[in-house]
Amino acid sequence: MLVAISSLTILGAAFGLILGIAGRFLAVEADANVAEIEALMPGTNCGQCGFPGCSGAAAAIAAGEAALTCCAPGGKAVAVALAEKLGVSLDLSGVANEGPKVAGVAEDLCIGCCRCIKSCPTDAILGAPKQIHNVLKEACTGCAACVEHCPTEALLLHPVPVTLPHWVMPRPAAAF
Amino acid sequence: MGLMEKFFGLSWGIHPKDHKRPAADAVTRIMPAPERLYVSLAQHLGAPALPSVLVGQRVKKGDLLANPQGSVSAAIHAPTSGVVAAIGEIPAPHPSGLPVLAVTLAADGLDEWSEALEATPDPFALAPDEISRRVAAAGVVGMGGATFPSALKLASSRKAGVTTLIMNGGECEPYLSCDDRLMRDEADAIIDGIRLMLYATGASAAIVGIENNKPEAIAAMQAAAQAYSEVSVRSIPARYPMGSEKQLVQTLTGKEIPAGSLPAEVGVVVHNVGTAKAVRAAARYGQPLVSRLLTVNGGAVKHPGNIVVPIGALVEDVLAFAGGFSATPGRLVMGGPMMGMSLPHARVPVVKGSSGILALAGAELADREEGACIRCGSCVRACPMGLLPLEMARHIQGDDLKGAVKLGLKDCIACGCCAYVCQSHIPLVQYFAYAKGTLAAEDRAKLHADATKKLALARGERLAQEAREKAEVAARRKAEREAAKLAEAAAKTATAATVKTVETEGAPA
Numbered sequence: 001m002l003v004a005i006s007s008l009t010i011l012g013a014a015f016g017l018i019l020g021i022a023g024r025f026l027a028v029e030a031d032a033n034v035a036e037i038e039a040l041m042p043g044t045n046c047g048q049c050g051f052p053g054c055s056g057a058a059a060a061i062a063a064g065e066a067a068l069t070c071c072a073p074g075g076k077a078v079a080v081a082l083a084e085k086l087g088v089s090l091d092l093s094g095v096a097n098e099g100p101k102v103a104g105v106a107e108d109l110c111i112g113c114c115r116c117i118k119s120c121p122t123d124a125i126l127g128a129p130k131q132i133h134n135v136l137k138e139a140c141t142g143c144a145a146c147v148e149h150c151p152t153e154a155l156l157l158h159p160v161p162v163t164l165p166h167w168v169m170p171r172p173a174a175a176f
Numbered sequence: 177m178g179l180m181e182k183f184f185g186l187s188w189g190i191h192p193k194d195h196k197r198p199a200a201d202a203v204t205r206i207m208p209a210p211e212r213l214y215v216s217l218a219q220h221l222g223a224p225a226l227p228s229v230l231v232g233q234r235v236k237k238g239d240l241l242a243n244p245q246g247s248v249s250a251a252i253h254a255p256t257s258g259v260v261a262a263i264g265e266i267p268a269p270h271p272s273g274l275p276v277l278a279v280t281l282a283a284d285g286l287d288e289w290s291e292a293l294e295a296t297p298d299p300f301a302l303a304p305d306e307i308s309r310r311v312a313a314a315g316v317v318g319m320g321g322a323t324f325p326s327a328l329k330l331a332s333s334r335k336a337g338v339t340t341l342i343m344n345g346g347e348c349e350p351y352l353s354c355d356d357r358l359m360r361d362e363a364d365a366i367i368d369g370i371r372l373m374l375y376a377t378g379a380s381a382a383i384v385g386i387e388n389n390k391p392e393a394i395a396a397m398q399a400a401a402q403a404y405s406e407v408s409v410r411s412i413p414a415r416y417p418m419g420s421e422k423q424l425v426q427t428l429t430g431k432e433i434p435a436g437s438l439p440a441e442v443g444v445v446v447h448n449v450g451t452a453k454a455v456r457a458a459a460r461y462g463q464p465l466v467s468r469l470l471t472v473n474g475g476a477v478k479h480p481g482n483i484v485v486p487i488g489a490l491v492e493d494v495l496a497f498a499g500g501f502s503a504t505p506g507r508l509v510m511g512g513p514m515m516g517m518s519l520p521h522a523r524v525p526v527v528k529g530s531s532g533i534l535a536l537a538g539a540e541l542a543d544r545e546e547g548a549c550i551r552c553g554s555c556v557r558a559c560p561m562g563l564l565p566l567e568m569a570r571h572i573q574g575d576d577l578k579g580a581v582k583l584g585l586k587d588c589i590a591c592g593c594c595a596y597v598c599q600s601h602i603p604l605v606q607y608f609a610y611a612k613g614t615l616a617a618e619d620r621a622k623l624h625a626d627a628t629k630k631l632a633l634a635r636g637e638r639l640a641q642e643a644r645e646k647a648e649v650a651a652r653r654k655a656e657r658e659a660a661k662l663a664e665a666a667a668k669t670a671t672a673a674t675v676k677t678v679e680t681e682g683a684p685a
Contacts, residue, residue, distance in 0.1 A: 043629035045636070077621060100621065122631040141628045164218065164274045166620070168613030171572075172603045 034062045040081045041071060044121040046143035048072035061086075073143035075100070101142035101157040103135045109154035116146035116155055188423070188560040189415040190593045192350045192514070194389060199473045200353030202481030204361055207497045209256035213281040213488035214266050215241060219527035220317045221324045222248030227279060233260045238290040238464050241279045244312070250325045250528075251315035253464035254290075255486035258283040269491070269510050269527055273520035281488065293462035299372060304334060307376040307459050314458030315528075316465050319450030320344055320355075320419070321511055323529035326451055333377040336440040341379040342428055343370055345386035345393065345449045346412065346419030349512025351473045352532045355449050357482040358469050359386065359393035362453060363400035369452030370407055372459050377445060382407045384449065385428045389414040416514065417591040421446045423560050435587050470530050472498040476505035476537035485526050491533055492522035505535035513540075514592045547600035555594035555604060561587050565594035569607045577611050585611055 038058035045053035049070040051060050060066035061082065068090055069079045083090035103124070112130040124140040127133030135155075146155045218224035225242035229235060235254040242252040261282040265275035299307060312327030333341075343366075347355040359366060370382050384401070386394050388411045401407040412418060412427050422433045424446060431442040439446055450469065457463040466487055472494060473480040479499035491508065495501070508519040510530050526533075555565035563584045571579035585608060594604040 042625055044632040077618065121635065122628045123635050124628075124631070138624075139628060139631055141625075162272075162274065164268055164270060164272070164276055166617065167270070167272045167274060168617055169271075169606060169609040171610045172606045 034058050037061055037082065037085065040078060040085060042073050042078065042141055042143070044073065044141050044143055046073060046121045046141070046145040048143055048145065073141045100160045101144075102137050102140045102160050103142065103144070103146055103155055104158050105133050105135055106154045106156065107132050109152045111152055111154075113151060115149045115151065119145045119149040121145060186413065186415060186427075187557060188562070188593075189417060190558050190596050191414075192416055192596065194350045194414075195473065196351065196353045196356065196389070199351075199471055199480035199482065200356050200390075202479070204357055204469065204482050204484065205497075206484045207486065207489065207494065209258075209283045209285075209287055209486045210489050210493040211283055212261065212490075213255050213258075213283060213486060214490065214525040215252055215255060215279045215281060215488035216266070216268065216525055216527050217242050217252060217277045217279065218268075219252070219323065219487070219529065220250040220315075221322065222246060222250070224277060225249060225252045227263050227277075229260050229263075229279065231260050231263060234258070235260060235281070236288050236290040238293055238466060240464075241281075244315075244325075248325060248328060250317050250323075251313060251464070252279070253315055253466050254281060255466040255488050256281065256283045257286050257288040267520070267524050269517065269519060269524040269530065271518050271520065273524075278488075278525065289463075295461050296459070299459040300375060302459075304376045304378065305331070307372060307455075308334075310462065311376070311455050311458045314454070314462070314464040316451065316454045316458055317528050318448055319454060319468065319528070319531070320448035321515070321529045321531050323527075326447070326455060329445065329447070330373065330376045330455075333379065333440060333445040338377055338379050338440055338443055338445045339381070340429065340444045341370065341374055341377060341382040342425055342439070342444050342446045343382055343384040343449050343452060344419055344421075344424055344446055345384050345390075345397070346424055347390070348387060348414070348416045348419040349514055349516075349531075350416070351534055352471045352512050353473075354469045354471045354482050354531055356390045356393045357471075358450055358453060359390070360396050363393075363396040365456055366397070366449050366452045367400045367404065367407060368460070369454070369456035371404060373447060373452060373455055374406060376455075376459075379445070380406065383428050384409045385412045385418075385424055386410070387412055387414040387418055416593065417560055417589070420560065420589055420591060422589070435584070465528055468526075468528060468530065470494075470526065471532035472535075473532060474505065474509075474534040474536045475540050476501045476503045476535040478502040485530075487528060488525045490522065491519065491524055491526065494526060494533055495522060495535060501535060503537045505537050506541045507536045509534040509536065514596070515590060544601040546602055549600055549602060552599055554597040554599060558593040558597045560591060560593060561589060563588060565604045565608075568611075569602060569604050572607045572611045577615055580608075580611055581615070585615075588612070 038055050041054040041058060043054050047053065049057045051057040051066065057066060057070060061068065068082045071078045079090060110132045112127060112132060114127060114129055116133060117125045117127055121143065122139050122141055124136045125133055125146060126136060142157055144157055147157065217227065223246035226245045227242045229241050236257040237254055239254045240251060241254050244251050258281045260279060262280040266278045267273050268276035294310065296302065308327045308330045311330060316326040317323040318326060345355055345359055374382055384397055384407065386397065386409065394409060394411050397409045401409050410428060417423055418427065421439060425439055425444055426432050429444060433439050433442055454465050467484055468487065469482055469484050471482050477498060478501060483494065483498060485494050508522055509516040510519055511517055511532055513534060549566055551566060559565055568580045568583045568585055571583065588608045590605055590609060592605040598604060
């Protein structure tokens with residue numbers, strides 16, 4: 001009886017010591033965490049989340065100050081990736097997954113003021129003063145940074161059109 | 177598995193009622209070109225072809241309509257003589273009914289062949305690469321339905337040092353009999369094509385595998401192959417999906433293709449028997465792939481059978497030529513009932529990979545109510561790839577696609593055996609198609625995000641550089657201004673000093 005108790009006590013103390021030392025020496029720095037979170041973000045620094053760029057948002061997420069669903073252009077995919085990275089369960093029921101979006105210029109409204117060009121984080125808008133602007137669809141992330149800068153509401157987000165090579169079989173409605 | 181199969185026979189697959197006859201026994205009919213043909217520019221695997229004709233241009237049968245674009249692509253040719261009426265979007269032969277770019281041809285009814293065809297009396301005198309080049313120029317793609325450009329497959333087999341050519345005459349899909357009919361009608365042409373493919377790939381032997389439910393085709397092919405020792409014709413058990421590449425190779429050679437690799441890994445390459453005929457036409461006569469044999473079948477078809485159809489003919493024209501309907505079709509399918517595509521309507525064109533057009537009706541379409549999974553394991557026994565369909569579907573239902581991938585989702589060949597045998601009528605294969613499509617979309621989104629991230633970084637650098645240059649200019653201006661000020665001040669003091677000196681000098685002593 002005494003042998004069992006003492007041996008378990010010694011074992012417990014020894015393992016506790018090892019864990020304590022390991023915790024001290026192998027501690028993960030918080031910065032590395034932030035960097036890893038930032039790598040999952042779109043990296044376009046569009047500012048839609050309200051933080052100063054993707055690094056600011058990553059720091060806020062790591063500190064637990066921001067919701068995982070704060071990234072507008074990243075949408076559901078980024079939220080899921082972040083939840084997986086941080087090992088947190090995520091409630092997506094409130095997030096409407098509207099699918100990928102892309103900006104488009106209404107040519108009858110554009111006055112060629114160039115304000116949107118300066119706001120685009122990926123240089124996806126092409127144009128010159130007093131010329132109708134255009135969006136390069138391949139470079140647009142759908143972050144909506146340009147939308148609020150347009151004085152004539154000519155910039156709007158549209159869902160990315162479904163094409164034949166990109167068509168996905170719809171999910172069967174689960175009966176059970 | 178090997179030992180189990182030795183004692184108990186093959187365990188995978190299913191035996192659906194084949195519905196191949198009477199269509200397979202009906203004499204082959206040839207459909208003349210309809211008034212208008214809609215030749216899709218994306219009827220092969222890879223990048224769509226780029227049109228090389230103009231609207232209003234007159235073309236003859238076999239003239240080039242579109243050039244291949246990119247490394248994996250195929251040329252498209254005019255299926256008959258006529259005038260290019262339009263180049264634009266038409267509904268694709270696809271369940272979604274989304275548009276696809278196509279060349280619309282108004283036929284002149286003459287059906288004149290082009291004079292520019294490169295015929296050669298002895299293609300075996302050509303270099304093997306020249307055969308591949310001619311096959312590429314003829315726009316030949318895999319006729320079994322996968323539509324991979326054949327010339328690329330011939331050239332890559334040669335590079336990979338493939339030793340055995342497996343010819344797929346399995347045709348395991350129910351209802352379809354076009355390969356069966358082709359082997360009965362044109363066994364000599366197919367054998368000639370196989371010999372040309374052997375020559376082009378450098379393989380030493382060819383094995384033709386034909387399911388034992390086609391005794392006439394086996395007899396015809398064996399008779400045609402008798403003179404050539406390098407070509408052997410073998411009867412294989414009828415079982416769906418025997419015509420699938422991995423299953424066919426394993427049955428004929430005993431070699432298992434590793435997960436995620438091509439048959440070349442085990443020294444074989446698989447081609448469809450229809451492709452052999454198309455390769456022969458391309459190499460010997462320079463004829464491009466402009467028509468194909470396809471099966472018109474199903475409960476709603478009045479006269480089921482096999483028809484040679486020009487590529488680009490509308491499904492409704494083909495069905496009308498076949499003799500129309502005996503009942504109202506409940507569903508139109510392109511390809512076989514197991515892996516084919518349900519069509520939104522009949523105004524879609526026939527493409528190079530169309531092996532059949534099915535108009536199904538009545539009992540063929542019994543809509544079955546889905547129940548809960550009772551974990552009976554029928555799908556596990558039926559799966560030819562040895563996967564666990566019930567577990568994969570459960571993961572997908574719970575939105576855990578990664579879990580499904582871990583269980584081997586990428587190895588799923590979408591044959592549909594699991595859904596066919598499911599006691600609870602769960603649409604298992606649809607779940608897998610949905611999951612594979614979603615994963616592919618996620619990969620595309622990741623690529624897009626990486627590209628835009630680079631753009632954002634480049635913009636950041638550019639803005640930083642502009643700011644730096646501005647600061648430099650400002651600093652230079654400031655320095656210049658200060659230098660000017662200093663000089664001015666110095667000049668002032670100098671003048672003041674002079675004035676002072678003058679004053680001092682001018683002062684009375």
